[in-house]
Amino acid sequence: MNFLPRTIFAVLFGLLAGAARAEVTLLNTSYDVARDVYKDYNPMFQKYWKQKTGEAVEVKQSHGGSSKQVRAVADGLEADVVTMNQANDIEFLADKGLVARDWTKKFPNNASPYTSAMVFIVRKGNPKGIKDWGDLAAPGTQVILPHPKNTGNGRNTYLSAWAWALRQPGGNDAKAQEFLGKLLKNAPLFAAGGRDATTTFMQRRMGDVLVTFESEAEMIAKEFGKGEFEVVYPSLTMQTEFPVAIVDKVVDKKGTRKQAQAYLDYLWSQEGQENAAQNYLRPRDAELLKKYAQFFPPVKTFTVDEVFGGANKAFATHFKDGGTFDQIYVQK
Amino acid sequence: MAARTHRVLPGFGLALGYTLVYLSLLILLPLGGLILKASELGFAQIIDIALGERSLAAFRVTFGASFLAAAVNAFFGLIVAWILVRYPFPGKRFVDALVDLPFALPTAVAGITLATLYAGNGWLGRWIEPLGFKVAYTPLGIVVALTFITLPFVVRTLQPVIEDIETEVEEAAASLGASRWQTFARVIFPAIFPALLTGFALAFARAVGEYGSVIFIAGNLPLISEIVPLLIISKLEQYDVLGATALAVVMLALSFILLLAVNVLQWWTANRHKNDEPLEVAAAKASGGGE
Numbered sequence: 351m352n353f354l355p356r357t358i359f360a361v362l363f364g365l366l367a368g369a370a371r372a373e374v375t376l377l378n379t380s381y382d383v384a385r386d387v388y389k390d391y392n393p394m395f396q397k398y399w400k401q402k403t404g405e406a407v408e409v410k411q412s413h414g415g416s417s418k419q420v421r422a423v424a425d426g427l428e429a430d431v432v433t434m435n436q437a438n439d440i441e442f443l444a445d446k447g448l449v450a451r452d453w454t455k456k457f458p459n460n461a462s463p464y465t466s467a468m469v470f471i472v473r474k475g476n477p478k479g480i481k482d483w484g485d486l487a488a489p490g491t492q493v494i495l496p497h498p499k500n501t502g503n504g505r506n507t508y509l510s511a512w513a514w515a516l517r518q519p520g521g522n523d524a525k526a527q528e529f530l531g532k533l534l535k536n537a538p539l540f541a542a543g544g545r546d547a548t549t550t551f552m553q554r555r556m557g558d559v560l561v562t563f564e565s566e567a568e569m570i571a572k573e574f575g576k577g578e579f580e581v582v583y584p585s586l587t588m589q590t591e592f593p594v595a596i597v598d599k600v601v602d603k604k605g606t607r608k609q610a611q612a613y614l615d616y617l618w619s620q621e622g623q624e625n626a627a628q629n630y631l632r633p634r635d636a637e638l639l640k641k642y643a644q645f646f647p648p649v650k651t652f653t654v655d656e657v658f659g660g661a662n663k664a665f666a667t668h669f670k671d672g673g674t675f676d677q678i679y680v681q682k
Numbered sequence: 683m684a685a686r687t688h689r690v691l692p693g694f695g696l697a698l699g700y701t702l703v704y705l706s707l708l709i710l711l712p713l714g715g716l717i718l719k720a721s722e723l724g725f726a727q728i729i730d731i732a733l734g735e736r737s738l739a740a741f742r743v744t745f746g747a748s749f750l751a752a753a754v755n756a757f758f759g760l761i762v763a764w765i766l767v768r769y770p771f772p773g774k775r776f777v778d779a780l781v782d783l784p785f786a787l788p789t790a791v792a793g794i795t796l797a798t799l800y801a802g803n804g805w806l807g808r809w810i811e812p813l814g815f816k817v818a819y820t821p822l823g824i825v826v827a828l829t830f831i832t833l834p835f836v837v838r839t840l841q842p843v844i845e846d847i848e849t850e851v852e853e854a855a856a857s858l859g860a861s862r863w864q865t866f867a868r869v870i871f872p873a874i875f876p877a878l879l880t881g882f883a884l885a886f887a888r889a890v891g892e893y894g895s896v897i898f899i900a901g902n903l904p905l906i907s908e909i910v911p912l913l914i915i916s917k918l919e920q921y922d923v924l925g926a927t928a929l930a931v932v933m934l935a936l937s938f939i940l941l942l943a944v945n946v947l948q949w950w951t952a953n954r955h956k957n958d959e960p961l962e963v964a965a966a967k968a969s970g971g972g973e
Contacts, residue, residue, distance in 0.1 A: 417919050442921055497902055500916050539819040539901035546898060549794070554801035554818075670920055671734075679904040680735045 373406040374609050379429035381416035381436075381502075383544065383566075384592075387629045388433070394625065395616050399609070407609055415543070416502060423597060424448065430601050430610040433594045436502045437654070437661035440595050453595040459634045460655075462591035463617035464626035467649055468510045470582040471551065471560040471567060478558045482584045483514040486559060487532035494557035496547045497540035499669050499676075503547070504540065507561040508675065509664055510588040513657045517586060531678045552578065563590065565630040568645065589651035592631070713934070720931040723924055731925055732932040739905040740913050743821055745936065747909075748889035751828035752836075756882045759836030760874075766837070767844040781837045784830055789894030796827055797899040819901030824909065827899050828889040835888060836881035843877040876952045883944040890937050 380388060392409040399407050412419065412429070420439040423429045424446045432449070434440055440461075443449040454461045472480050478491055486493050498504035511533055515526035541547035544562060551560035552574045559582075567581045594614050601607040616622050623633040627642045639646055658664035668674045720728060731737060766778055784792065800807045800817040807818060817823045847870060855865040893911035901907040910933050917926035 417921075421918070421921075497916075500912070500919050537903075539907075540903060542897040542902070546794075550797075550801075554798060555803045556801060556819075665920075671917075671922070671925070676736065676904075 373408055374606055375408045375410060376430045376606060376609055376613055377410045377412060377428060378431050378433055379412045379419050379423055379427060380433045381419065382413055384433060385413055387626065387631065390629070391617070391622065391625050394621050395613055398616060398621070399612060409613070428600050428604070429597050430604065430606050431594060431596055431614055433592065435590070435592050437591060437593050438665050440593050441662050443595070443597065448597050448599045449595045450598055454593070456596070457594065457614060458618060460591060461593045461595060463594060463622065464592055464631040464633055466563045466565045466590045466631055467651055468506050468561055468587045468590065469564045469567060470584060471562060471570065471579050472558065472582055474577060474579060476580055476582065480559050480582055483511050486511070486536060487529055491536050491559065492538055492557040493533060493536045494541065494547050494551045494560045495537060496543050501543055503544040503562060505669055506588050506590050508668065509654065509658065512668070513588065513652050514584065514586050516657065527674050527678065530674070534678060568630040583647060583649045586650050586652060589653050591653070716927055716930060716934070719924070720927040723928055728928040728932060731928045736904055736908065737913060737929065740908045740910045743824065743907060744890055744910040747821060747824040747828055748886050750825045751832055751889050752882050752886040754829050755833055755836045755885050756878055759833060759881060760840060760878060763837045763840035763844055767841055781834050785834050789831060789892065790898065792830055793827055793895030793898030796830060796895070797823070800826065800899070818899055819907070821907050823899040823901065824896050824907060827895045828892060831892055831895055832885035832888050835884040836878070839877050839881035839884065840874060843874050847873055876948045879944055879948045879951070883941055887937060887941060890933065
């Protein structure tokens with residue numbers, strides 16, 4: 351007969367416990383090497399939000415290969431925001447109806463708070479005299495890059511080389527494909543991922559040139575010492591974007607839209623931009639870009655939208671089964 | 683009503699029910715889901731995906747390397763198991779524990795370690811590469827990684843069986859005049875052959891599905907050193923889940939057929955042996971020198 355009091359007690363207790371945990375939790379699902387960026391960014395945002403609204407926000411991070419992360423979100427991982435390194439990953443979520451169709455318009459700069467560029471890492475003294483993409487296709491040069499079909503890093507390399515070949519005198523798609531064929535012949539292997547390619551080049555001393563993100567060069571300097579290699583900026587390279595988006599379905603369900611919006615907006619704040627710069631990612635803020643000019647020498651870049659008509663189209667043309675990458679290897 | 687058979691051990695119904703539920707949850711459900719998903723594609727489409735030039739090459743690499751790795755382990759694993767059971771030596775327990783390490787090590791760690799070891803400037807690579815053996819980033823590297831990963835399967839399956847063969851049997855064969863080779867070929871080998879096959883099959887099955895260690899040493903060049911699991915990942919990268927399941931189902935079917943063949947072979951040899959003669963008789967026959 352003491353069922354009723356017990357129930358009331360349980361309900362009250364539950365409410366109390368709920369009130370004690372009233373702080374909001376955001377889940378940021380992110381790509382693999384973003385760890386450092388968001389490890390520093392999250393406490394900054396928490397402090398800012400607490401000061402502004404008095405509300406405590408907990409931010410959880412999930413990291414992994416970006417396509418795997420996006421599939422997890424599509425399969426029900428309750429991420430409030432996604433911060434990725436490829437636009438087509440967020441496009442996939444838009445196709446599934448989890449993210450607004452016009453997500454690139456929801457934030458400034460194509461919804462990408464910072465950028466990077468694809469650069470060459472060569473051995474000290476640049477013994478092979480590598481200056482530009484054309485040198486990567488020269489006979490006897492070994493190029494180290496991650497798998498162009500399976501990794502974002504590899505795809506950026508492939509598209510950068512393609513765009514360069516297009517812009518050469520008399521350049522067209524057929525010539526670009528022929529050029530890529532020569533370049534890929536110089537790859538003794540396709541690394542499993544960006545960091546694997548770095549290890550292969552730096553530690554196992556394979557190859558004459560490694561193609562990777564500008565932001566990785568500083569990581570390599572920290573790990574292997576500055577005197578071990580040189581960074582070469584090609585005449586044209588891809589500006590790689592790191593797009594962010596709110597997962598509408600999740601924030602509407604959890605009631606966290608306000609916080610999620612603020613979390614991503616804050617990436618464009620002075621503090622957010624400075625944090626990116628300190629992690630060797632090019633800030634959008636022109637002043638800061640100047641301030642950190644030693645890390646970010648001027649380089650001529652293109653965006654995927656300009657040359658390839660969008661990330662999805664580039665992916666479909668080049669990396670889907672039967673795309674140009676497959677055509678280079680398989681004649682069928 | 684038919685009379686109920688009484689069993690000595692109680693709880694048969696419960697245990698059987700539990701077994702069925704457990705196996706269904708763990709194995710049938712995921713595999714069923716896989717096949718159901720693949721059935722969204724027609725049979726012809728699945729075959730089409732599997733017979734693409736790149737897929738065909740990957741199937742050749744995966745099954746070829748797995749077969750080689752399992753074969754290498756069948757031979758050397760047998761020697762290791764034999765030594766570990768039959769001979770006392772200092773540090774034996776330590777060596778015995780070493781055998782299990784490939785089980786415990788995360789496969790990615792194994793792959794990266796092997797790649798570092800066999801790369802042109804690695805501890806091993808710098809000696810064998812000048813001799814013309816390139817291991818890291820070649821199909822040979824895949825075989826090396828798979829051999830490492832699957833070593834415990836053969837050794838651990840053989841050990842208990844070798845323990846069961848009493849040394850008296852060998853002594854009997856010898857005292858009856860069998861040569862050492864005859865003792866091995868006619869007495870010992872038939873007794874351990876079914877277990878050797880099991881070990882081989884387990885190693886092979888494990889190798890076919892291996893991904894983590896291989897991608898770091900394979901080189902992953904299309905048509906040369908791409909394994910099927912890499913192609914599956916590649917399809918998933920394209921959000922082509924159907925294509926990925928198609929490859930997975932074909933792989934599953936091929937593995938199933940091969941394992942079935944091994945099982946049939948094993949059953950056949952075990953049966954033949956059972957109806958044959960006890961070990962002691964075999965020993966006597968072997969010593970007879972020929973039929």
